[in-house]
Amino acid sequence: MKIRSSPFPFRAAWLPKPPASGAYRHWLVDNGSLTQRLRKHCAAFSVERVRQRWARPLPDEAMLLRMRPHERALLREVSLCCDGVQVVFAHSVLPRNSLRGAWHNLGRLGAKPLGAALFAHPEVVRTPLAFRKILPRHALYARAVEHLTERPACLWARRSVFMLHNAPILVTEVFLPGVLE
Template sequence: MSTPLISLARDWQDANTLALPVALAPWILEPASLTARLKRHCQNFRLQVLQEYSAVLPEFLQPLLPDTTTAQVREVILWCNDMPCVYAQSWLPEQTITTLRPLADLGERPLGDYIFQHQSLHRGTIEAAQLDVMLTQLNIAARCYVRRSVFQLEGQPLLVAEAFLPDISKLEATL
């Protein structure tokens, strides 16, 4: 059984109450699709699936996804102009996938492209933290800001966490 490349076990706080770096704040606080925002700020966008597997929900995530024991975990890198800008980790409970079948077969399609097209989408509080990111396959070892939110789509929960990798600052500088 696989485990996430990055652990989300952290002390999370409401992102609106944190003193965020000026260059990252618009990205972290983005209420709409981060994927859409990235696409607007780069000429060449792509998604790379790192791993996708079924996992037992860790104890620290149980308060966010109650009544869930197992979930489909999807870990991806969002690339802009050939730079790895965002690492994303999503937790999709079995019941969510049963209700929303297209989520089971996203392939290289961004999750944001699917969920943000639905009127029934509700996003919970955007929380933020800092964590040490170690992605050896990309030669990345850095302390990064990460945000997470629980979404409700057609009454079904899903958790999305996004780590802002160092190259996002290069992208921001090109605006």
Template structure:
């Protein structure tokens, strides 16, 4: 039986690999955040001179966006555990993160990911020797994109665009996808 993909949405950004991205189009103040291959949570904590915390906006079963389903190689109609959070510094959102975990990935050691609460996912992923990083893609998000809308309802003013990345991780060989959208109040990258 062949896998069928979810319906394609024209309202999604154009995700691309670093090799295909024109660096001149990426604002310099966010480029280092996008390119960093370490734990984003750890880097945000280091940059935050105040109180860091994770605010859970949503966690439950849901449908992936078309391109998310493609990256995860899901069949049409297959649902995932969707976790949406904000990484805050002094109660100001710096990053919106959307993680998708297929039900088939929530076996064995990955089951603990359903119980994170307000703990950062990055702390788990980057401390587990069974986790391997797959592809990373980057995109410019505009107000017409669903991820832009999901990332911005708590902002006092809407930006013209946002930049984000998404990374496919494997925990014990099973995939999960982490989208990280950089919000306007994240500090300027200092040439990292």
């Protein structure tokens, strides 16, 4: 997989480096496959599909993917678990046009990890990671902590766009406190 500077605009709220991210930093900045890293981190790795539906992405996601304002995309949300503990909430935006072409099989992944498909294809290009502290007022916060018994004051997230033959998809990974255990 190649990493190339982004032709897509990043909003100011998403930063090129994760400032003051503490113990999460080494998880955030790793450019490799998060799925592969989590598999090495725990005895039993699993993916639990939380929801998958056609809907409008968040405004900054639509802008990043150069989608029209009312255009819908396939939104896929999963929990990545290590030894039965949720460690990452993953939110992916797959525009309809991207699913018609290069990424046509991604809409049928079910509980399979998206990362395995992304990192297996040699022609996939990834934009640099962008980082953000997710506070309770952010739309992704409530969905990320939905199944946690204790809700942290904030969460750290990273995102990047994956391209295959000019077909973009956006992957956002929100790191939950369980990843530090």
